Amino acid sequence: MADRRRLIALAYIAPAALVYIGFAIWPAIHTVYLSFLDWDGILPATWAGLDNYRAIFTDSMLGPSLWHAIVLILFFAVIPCALGLFMTALLQGTTRGMTTFRVIFFLPQVLPLVAVGITWRWLYNDEGLVNQGLRAVGLGGVTRAWLGDYNLALIALGFIGTWAMSGLCMVLFLAGAQKIDTSLYEAVAIDGGGPVRRFFVVTLPALRGEIAIASVITTIAALASFDLVFVTTNGGPANQTTVPGLLVYRLAFNESNIGGAAALAVVLTLVVIVFVTAIRRLTREKP
Amino acid sequence: MNTTRTAATARYLVLTGMAVAVLLPFVSIVLAALHPSGSQISGLSLPESWTWSNFADAWRAANFSNLVMSSLIIAAGVVPLALVLATLAAYSLATLNPLGGRAISIGFVLGLTLPIELVVIPLYFDLRQLGLTNSYLGVILAETALFMPFGVYWMQTHFASIPGELLEAARVDGARSFTILARVLMPISWPAVTTLGLLYFMWSWNQFLLVIVLMQDPDMRTAPSGLGFFVGQYSTNIPLLSAASLIVIGPIVVLYLIFQRNFVSGITQGAIKG
Structure with a gap:
């Protein structure tokens, strides 16, 4: 009787599970299968074994794209989290007017990245706000079309991520810091600890969970980025800003190399899983 | 007492600075959108004539309907x-x-x-x-x-x-x-x-x-x-x-x-x- 009820309970899950399996899980498995094929999308496919995976490590395009995505983690995840923590240390306890600030800081989170990208194309333009600002402070010598600069385009792209992600980290950390028991701070004060000690002994450990979450979200955004790169640099100049997402799209839908695209997608997913697992390990509560 | 007041002011200055950094890009494209279509513009600048028709033009050109x-x-x-x-x-x-x-x-x-x-x-x-x-x-x-x-x-x-x-x-x-x-x-x-x-x-x-x-x-x-x-x-x-x-x-x-x-x-x- 109880088992029958537990079977019937599955009926509630069935519609969601069917859509999820049919349009997410099955395609994911199918991608793994395609990654072992040599297929142009039209003619019959042939078995390619590990060739597509080998190509990722030998091809002059594919390997660097993974490296670029990992560099972006610095700008999408590391800097925003560090900035968020610094601001939390600085602002902790400020409550008046925070709602307005929170609304502003969070704004980049809800915007379509395509529009964010177009906005920053303009800001980084020869005549854009960034160069205008540099000229205004007497740094006219370093102005350039940032997204077209061979050495700096990836960094310029990264700072768009910093702009978009810092607010999320800050809002998460400030909310977490509000839950910290103030008596802990008093205890540190009694021991003669200053604000720096207070931050490292109380705040940082207390925000472990929030730091884990913020790092996971922002790291995935860096590794799996597509929209932003597609509209800002489209991988240029000279492939200096290619990312895996961009090449998956290009290989599969412009160059008819379905197997290669699938293999890159699988490797990208594995990289995401490795990073997410590492972050979870590092931030786990020590027993 | 005075130091807490100063600290609070400093905090709000930092917050305001961050808020400006987030909002400035929007100010920049709103101003850009109001310049005459196709015109050469630079950074943050007020348009000589406010051109609202860009929105209608963009709507048509991109087929936003x-x-x-x-x-x-x-x-x-x-x-x-x-x-x-x-x-x-x-x-x-x-x-x-x-x-x-x-x-x-x-x-x-x-x-x-x-x-x-x-x-x-x-x-x-x-x-x-x-x-x-x-x-x-x-x-x-x-x-x-x-x-x-x-x-x-x-x-x-x-x-x-x-x-x-x-x-x-x-x-x-x-x-x-x-x-x-x-x-x-x-x-x-x-x-x-x-x-x-x-x-x-x-x-x-x-x-x-x-x-x-x-x-x-x-x-x-x-x-x-x-x-x-x-x-x-x-x-x-x-x-x-x-x-x-x-x-x-x-x-x-x-x-x-x-x-x-x-x-x-x-x-x-x-x-x-x-």
Whole structure:
């Protein structure tokens, strides 16, 4: 009787599970299968074994794209989290007017990245706000079309991520810091600890969970980025800003190399899983 | 006393500085959008003549009537479908102790970290075979599937937070499981459902990669995906591009300002509970 009820309970899950399996899980498995094929999308496919995976490590395009995505983690995840923590240390306890600030800081989170990208194309333009600002402070010598600069385009792209992600980290950390028991701070004060000690002994450990979450979200955004790169640099100049997402799209839908695209997608997913697992390990509560 | 006052002032100065850094890009494109179409402009500058017609021109040039309509059709399909499916599944997982429930929950949660890149290639080829590319239904089903992990997880945490006595009381009264969901749980679940619905709308509106792959017909693309190609055509006409971007940003910003509490709590809490 109880088992029958537990079977019937599955009926509630069935519609969601069917859509999820049919349009997410099955395609994911199918991608793994395609990654072992040599297929142009039209003619019959042939078995390619590990060739597509080998190509990722030998091809002059594919390997660097993974490296670029990992560099972006610095700008999408590391800097925003560090900035968020610094601001939390600085602002902790400020409550008046925070709602307005929170609304502003969070704004980049809800915007379509395509529009964010177009906005920053303009800001980084020869005549854009960034160069205008540099000229205004007497740094006219370093102005350039940032997204077209061979050495700096990836960094310029990264700072768009910093702009978009810092607010999320800050809002998460400030909310977490509000839950910290103030008596802990008093205890540190009694021991003669200053604000720096207070931050490292109380705040940082207390925000472990929030730091884990913020790092996971922002790291995935860096590794799996597509929209932003597609509209800002489209991988240029000279492939200096290619990312895996961009090449998956290009290989599969412009160059008819379905197997290669699938293999890159699988490797990208594995990289995401490795990073997410590492972050979870590092931030786990020590027993 | 004076030092705390100074400290407070310094804090607000830092906060204001950050806020300006976030907002300045918007000021820049709003001003750019008001310059005459195709004109040479520099950084932050007030236009000599305020050109509101850029918005109408961008609307026509990018064919936003079709794009916005597609966006709304897709969102109108995704939001209710995904909400109903996620709510039903989460209700069962959280309160009915289904067979294999734990494994099923884990299966859904795993989807939270899957990048779209992993599914997009076969989705295109499989859906093409089913006649579901260049089709609203195809995009709706794919987005519903991709948003499912978060929705199930969000509603499951919500239902799990409801005191068990409430459900027990209804069960003792002999209510069937569906009646309990509809009559007892749903009336107190609207805030959670509203937040999830808003997030679904935002994700659906902002979705890019999936749409440009599944919709090869430019007229059926959504507003952001149309914008992505509009850039290529008008890459040097900054006033027009800025106006087009503002058109795409507009609806989601308005929604965000009205429901900011839901958006902030949805994204932050949704993240933290995981």
